[in-house]
Amino acid sequence: MKFILSIILMFMLGTTMSVCAKLNYSKELELAAEAGDAESQYLMCHCYIEGLGVKCDYEKALMWCEKAAVQGFKSANTQMGYFYFSGKGVALDYKKAFDYFRDAAKMGCAEAQFMLARCFNEGKGVKKDNKRAFLWCEKSAKQNFMLAQWFLGECYFRGEGVAKDVTLAEMWLKKSAEQGFVHAQYSLGMYYKNCNSSNEYQELAKKWLRKAAEQNHKLAKKELNKEKKSQIITK
Numbered sequence: 072m073k074f075i076l077s078i079i080l081m082f083m084l085g086t087t088m089s090v091c092a093k094l095n096y097s098k099e100l101e102l103a104a105e106a107g108d109a110e111s112q113y114l115m116c117h118c119y120i121e122g123l124g125v126k127c128d129y130e131k132a133l134m135w136c137e138k139a140a141v142q143g144f145k146s147a148n149t150q151m152g153y154f155y156f157s158g159k160g161v162a163l164d165y166k167k168a169f170d171y172f173r174d175a176a177k178m179g180c181a182e183a184q185f186m187l188a189r190c191f192n193e194g195k196g197v198k199k200d201n202k203r204a205f206l207w208c209e210k211s212a213k214q215n216f217m218l219a220q221w222f223l224g225e226c227y228f229r230g231e232g233v234a235k236d237v238t239l240a241e242m243w244l245k246k247s248a249e250q251g252f253v254h255a256q257y258s259l260g261m262y263y264k265n266c267n268s269s270n271e272y273q274e275l276a277k278k279w280l281r282k283a284a285e286q287n288h289k290l291a292k293k294e295l296n297k298e299k300k301s302q303i304i305t306k
Contacts, residue, residue: 094114094117094118094121094123095118095123095124096115096118096123096124096125097124100114100115100118101115104135104138107142109138109139109142109143109144109147110139110144112135112136112138112139112142112144112147113135113136113139113144113146113147113150115131115132115135116132116133116135116136116139116147116150117132118132119131119132119135120132129154129159129160129161130160132160133151133154133160133161136150136151136154137151140171140174143178145174145175145178145179145180145183146175146180148171148172148174148175148178148180148183149171149172149175149180149182149183149186151167151171152168152169152171152172152175152183152186153168153186154168155167155168155171156168156172156186156195164196165190165195165196166196166197167196168186168190168195168196169187169190169195169196169197170196171183172186172187172190173187176207176210179214181210181211181214181215181216181219182211182216184207184208184210184211184214184216184219185207185208185211185216185218185219185222187207188203188204188205188206188207188208188211188219188222189204190204191203191204191207192204192232201226201231201232202232202233203232204226204231204232205223205226205231205232205233206232208222208223208226209223212243212246215246215250217246217247217250217251217252217255218247218252220243220244220246220247220250220252220255221243221244221247221248221252221254221255221258223243224239224240224241224242224243224244224247224255224258224259225240225244225258226240227239227240227243228240228258228262237266240262241259241262244258244259244262245259248279248282251286253282253283253286253288253291254283254288256279256280256282256283256286256288256291257279257280257283257288257290257291259279260275260276260277260278260279260280260282260283260291260294261276261280261294262276263275263276263279264276264280264294277295277298280294280295281295
């Protein structure tokens with residue numbers, strides 16, 4: 072699971088920035104940021120991360136993000152956590168990342184709640200605690216955050232931080248898969264493939280594995296190819 076979560080960090084850094092997809096630097100934005108507007112400071116941070124109308128500069132990105140975070144702007148606290156968790160623009164520091172994620176999580180930020188769960192799950196910046204990881208992940212999942220929904224489903228499957236419950240695992244994986252999260256689509260497809268040999272379940276397995284394969288999930292493609300070869304042999 073740690074390998075997949077490493078991939079997810081990169082995915083999440085992208086999703087955090089996607090809210091600023093139409094963002095571009097402007098003098099008006101900078102003036103608002105300099106006047107102390109927290110949202111403008113946060114947006115300036117992303118301009119410098121992405122090079123949107125300005126040259127990429129993580130030092131300036133960090134400066135603007137920190138100004139917004141000091142004002143309690145939860146998205147900025149979350150982004151500060153990402154900086155320290157990934158070591159992008161700053162020295163890697165899981166303890167500082169944990170502190171920023173915790174602050175934003177307490178403000179109700181679903182992304183931060185998920186990342187706080189990850190910190191507890193992996194023991195990064197805090198003592199490993201699967202029960203707390205589950206509880207924070209659940210808070211995030213209930214806000215419809217698809218990565219948390221996937222992770223919650225995996226927790227129920229494994230009995231990690233909570234009693235094993237296949238029914239709840241399926242429910243949460245499906246919620247995530249329906250939002251398009253590729254790892255949830257693969258996990259759900261494999262669940263249906265292995266839990267019941269009936270035609271109904273095998274068709275559901277193919278449905279979700281195909282969706283994952285369409286997003287270039289290598290293991291999903293491998294499973295579908297195995298199925299095709301099996302059908303050829305039986306014929």
